[in-house]
Amino acid sequence: MKIRDATPDDAGRIAELHAASWRTAYRGMLSDTYLNGDLVGERTILWIERLTNPEPKQRVLVAEVDQTMAGFACAYGSNDPQLGTLLDNLHVIQEFQGQGIGAGLLSEIASWCIKELPGEGLFLWVLETNLRARGFYERRGGALIAKDTWFRPDGGAIPSLCYAWKNLERLLPG
Numbered sequence: 001m002k003i004r005d006a007t008p009d010d011a012g013r014i015a016e017l018h019a020a021s022w023r024t025a026y027r028g029m030l031s032d033t034y035l036n037g038d039l040v041g042e043r044t045i046l047w048i049e050r051l052t053n054p055e056p057k058q059r060v061l062v063a064e065v066d067q068t069m070a071g072f073a074c075a076y077g078s079n080d081p082q083l084g085t086l087l088d089n090l091h092v093i094q095e096f097q098g099q100g101i102g103a104g105l106l107s108e109i110a111s112w113c114i115k116e117l118p119g120e121g122l123f124l125w126v127l128e129t130n131l132r133a134r135g136f137y138e139r140r141g142g143a144l145i146a147k148d149t150w151f152r153p154d155g156g157a158i159p160s161l162c163y164a165w166k167n168l169e170r171l172l173p174g
Contacts, residue, residue: 001101003108006060006072008051013069014062015043021091029129034154042153050074057085059112063092063101070096073105077117083145083164084120085113102136110171122171123164125150137163141170 006014019039027035051060057077063070071092079086087109092102113120124142126133127150138144142163150160165171 001070001099001104002064003061003104004064006051006062008048010060010062010069010072011047011051012044014047014051014060014072015040017069017072017093018043018047018089018091020093024094025130025133026127029127029158030152031154031156034152057117059109061105061108063105065096065099065101069093070099071101071105073109075109075112075122077113078120080123083123083162085109085117085122087122087124090124103140106140107171107173110165110168114168114172121164121166122168123162125160125162128159128161134161134163141165141167 022030022039023035050058054060055076058074059077060072060074062072072089073087073091074089076086076088078084087106090102090105092105110122113122123145124137125148126137128134128147142165144161145164146162148160148162149157151157
């Protein structure tokens, strides 16, 4: 596995992976009409914007296995004065899950935070019903600190949970 910084040329592949991940992980949480629609087109617009006009302290990483994009992560440093860096996206395509790719991406984001944003924590939001993702973050020491509502892009709302880490060293390999 190789982890590298994303470039604008990666926008289309990230969008395809993002859409595929949502279609798998969010089936039953988002409407089939939305998930079966032009999700790739919607995500492509988002990723072109993020990669051509990045926010300050934004970091987007891709993980590749034999030239195949297996996962990606997107974080926004110093996003919250108390919680630190927001891990806005962490997706691994289904066929590559369970192979350490998500852990590698999370570790790389934590390492970046330690080096570039010392003293900050890391946090993310996950859908309450996404038990697989919740288990992944809990096994890595994420502390459940808040509950909110995510207003879905297909209309409606779903509970979401905030996980956070104050000590990012525990996310590093070792």
